[in-house]
Amino acid sequence: MKHGMDRRSFLNLGGKVIIGSVVSSTAVLLVPNSIKAADKGDNDTVNWEQVWQQQEWGFAIDTKKCIGCARCVKACKEENSVPMDEEVYRTWVERYMQKTNGQMSIESPGGGLEFTPRNEEDVTKSYFVPKLCNQCNKPPCTKVCPVGATYKTGDGVVLVDRKRCVGCGYCIQACPYGARFLHPELKVADKCTWCYHRIVKGLLPACVQVCPTGTRVFGNLADPDNPVTPILKDRIGVLKPAMGTQPRVFYRDLDQGVV
Amino acid sequence: MAGYVFPNELEVHWRLFVVIYPYITGLVAGAFIVSSLYHVFGKKELKPVFRLSLVTALSFLLVAPLPLLFHLGQPLRAFNIMWTPNPTSAMAGFGYIYGFYLIVVLLEVWFIFRQDLVKYAGETSGAARIGYNLLTLGAKDVSESTLALDRKIINALAVIGIPSAVLLHGYVGFIFGAVKANAWWSSPLQPVIFLLSAIVSGIALLALVYTVSSYFRGKKIDRECLLALNKYLWAFLLAAIVLEQLDVMQKAYESRATWPVLHALLEEAIPVTHALQIYVGAAIPLVLLLIARWNKVSFKMSYWLTSLSSLMVLIGVLSMRFNVVVGGQLVSKSSQGLTEFHPQAFAGEGVIPTIALLALPVVILAVMTRLLPPWSGEEQDVITTPEKETVVAS
Incomplete structure (x- = not known):
């Protein structure tokens, strides 16, 4: 894939800088210990600001392509150690069914992992919508955090510092999208990071990696050949724009019934 | 309303402990306001309870x-809220606001009881003597000039305390x-509603502590004082319930996209606690309190009506805290459904530890009134009178 190569070549230039700076930052938690050990020593000169200037992550969802297989939900839970059996999700898939009586039926059993085939006659249209953290430009979650444990990185991702979070749950209340939860084992706030630990190494987020239909598209908007920009040139929508959060997950062909 | 809730909303995060937190701080703020009505606003009829109100607070x-x-x-990371507060977070103010207010109340209590402490240190012996001596912090000068200074400081603290309690x-x-x-x-009325219901609950608590403690101590209830508490309770209760209902009315009338689910919340999810808030906690007490002040009602009757109303108001305000804290979380952010709340007995901020936490301040109050009797304004020579006479006398 073209965009994958481009990111890789980009990282060849800045890879050491990025990895080194990851070590020096609060995101150090997200990096495997082996990398930490390997790059220790030359991280003092890393300038995060400089690194962030060269990348701005973008996420687009082509809603018409989603088939509701929920491989993304499973991959996300495995990749990010989110307990598989608990009702907590960094990403989930919703099924919408517009009934002939005008009612919209929405469901997301097990975050989409427990979808069962439906074949109902009174349905006029039906579609799936994947959900995840919108990494808002104006995130209400970071605003309300009493200890500054959740914050926005320079390349546009909202993260949670697990060593600082007190687990008060205010950010969970503040998120209009239901994207946050209290991690049942760690007792700290948790949410989708667009797999920050993967993207800073040039990999795709786990959900994007496993999506069999290309519904989920991810890239570096600073890279002219990224796969997200063409979608952004199409007719797109975001979730709950009236909230003023300026969400940054862009949906192509978003139906008005989507909540 | 079956509807749809986001998968992460199946669990309610702020549970019973978060319900009783604003309840308890509300009682503190309300009780303190009563002492301020006496100190700062010169409502002398409240003299019999002003020391009690501070100890209660x-x-x-x-x-x-x-x-x-x-x-x-x-x-274990609780103090992060003070070491690394996030300036844009309202919650980050907790540590500082609470800490400041605690200092103000502690100082005020100390200055008010200093003379008593010196007296007790002189009268007692053994461990009690040592304890009272320590509590005086060595300030044993009770000459008229130092007491006058004490009163000045108390007044200043009472003035500082009002905005602190409000904050x-x-x-x-x-x-x-x-x-x-x-x-x-989400409503700009919310801070005002919380404040008014706080004052309401604090006055009700004080009225109840006053009547119940007088009953058990066999002491006479000061008629003027009780009717004054009744009057303030009625006025603040009316203001509180009007604003609470205004908020709901406005939401209903505007009928935004979220109203159907809010309506379902009131009708299907919290109808009982909502009725407790409106009828038991406000409508009925508003009538009973008024009857209690009617001059054709005997003082005994007005004593019982005021006490009963206070108890009902306390239940109503607790219900209101529940309806706000838990009720708000039952509404899915999808606006398409309601989630469910199942309180447990012990685990997950269960009912029993919640009751224990609510009982704890009452125990502390009982102990504190033993160590520092706050019953000021009573003639020292009042002999325990039979209860019947106590409540009828006026």
Whole structure:
């Protein structure tokens, strides 16, 4: 894939800088210990600001392509150690069914992992919508955090510092999208990071990696050949724009019934 | 309403401990306001309860942070809120506002009881003597000039205490009212509603502590004082319930996209506690309190009516806290459904530990009134009178 190569070549230039700076930052938690050990020593000169200037992550969802297989939900839970059996999700898939009586039926059993085939006659249209953290430009979650444990990185991702979070749950209340939860084992706030630990190494987020239909598209908007920009040139929508959060997950062909 | 809730909303995060936190701070703020009505606003009829109101405020204030602490996922990191506060977070103000207010109340209690402490240190012996001596902090000068200075300081503290109490509770209302994601919470009226209901609950608590403690001590109830408490309770209760209902009325009338689910919340999810808030906690007490002040009603009757109303108001305000804190979380942010709340007996901020946390300040109050009897304004020579006469006398 073209965009994958481009990111890789980009990282060849800045890879050491990025990895080194990851070590020096609060995101150090997200990096495997082996990398930490390997790059220790030359991280003092890393300038995060400089690194962030060269990348701005973008996420687009082509809603018409989603088939509701929920491989993304499973991959996300495995990749990010989110307990598989608990009702907590960094990403989930919703099924919408517009009934002939005008009612919209929405469901997301097990975050989409427990979808069962439906074949109902009174349905006029039906579609799936994947959900995840919108990494808002104006995130209400970071605003309300009493200890500054959740914050926005320079390349546009909202993260949670697990060593600082007190687990008060205010950010969970503040998120209009239901994207946050209290991690049942760690007792700290948790949410989708667009797999920050993967993207800073040039990999795709786990959900994007496993999506069999290309519904989920991810890239570096600073890279002219990224796969997200063409979608952004199409007719797109975001979730709950009236909230003023300026969400940054862009949906192509978003139906008005989507909540 | 079956509807749809986001998968992460199946569990309610702020549970019973977060319900009783604003309840307890509200009682503190309200009780303190009563002492201020006496000190700052010169309502001399409240003299019999002004010391009691401060001791009550302190007892509840000491417990106020506990439910929050136990609620945290990482209670050991609680002090992060003071070491690294986030300036844009309303919640980050808690440590400072609480700490400041605690100092103000402690100082005021100390100055008010200093003369008593010196007296007790002189009268007692053994451990009690040592204890009282320590509590005087060595300030044993009770000459008229130092007592005059004490009174000046007390007045200053009472003045500082009012905005502190208002801030302590108003900011709790802001924590809820400023969450735009939550259609049930989001309202600029929320801090005002929280403050008014706080004052209401504090006066009701004080009226009840006053009548119950007088009953058990076999002491005469001061008619003027009780009717004054009744009057303030009625006025603040009316203001509180009007604003609470105004908020709901406006939401109903505007009928935004979120109204159907809010309506379902009231009708299907919290109808019982909502009825407790409106009827038991406000409508009925408003009538009973009025009857109690009617001059054709005997003082005994007005004593019982005021006490009963106070108890009902306390239940109503607790219900209101539940309806706001838990009710707001039952509304899915999808606006398409309601989630469910199932309180447990012990685990997960269960009912029993919640009751224990609510009882703790009452125990502290009982102990504190033993160590520092706050029954001022009573003639020292009043002999225990039979209860019947106590309540009828006027």
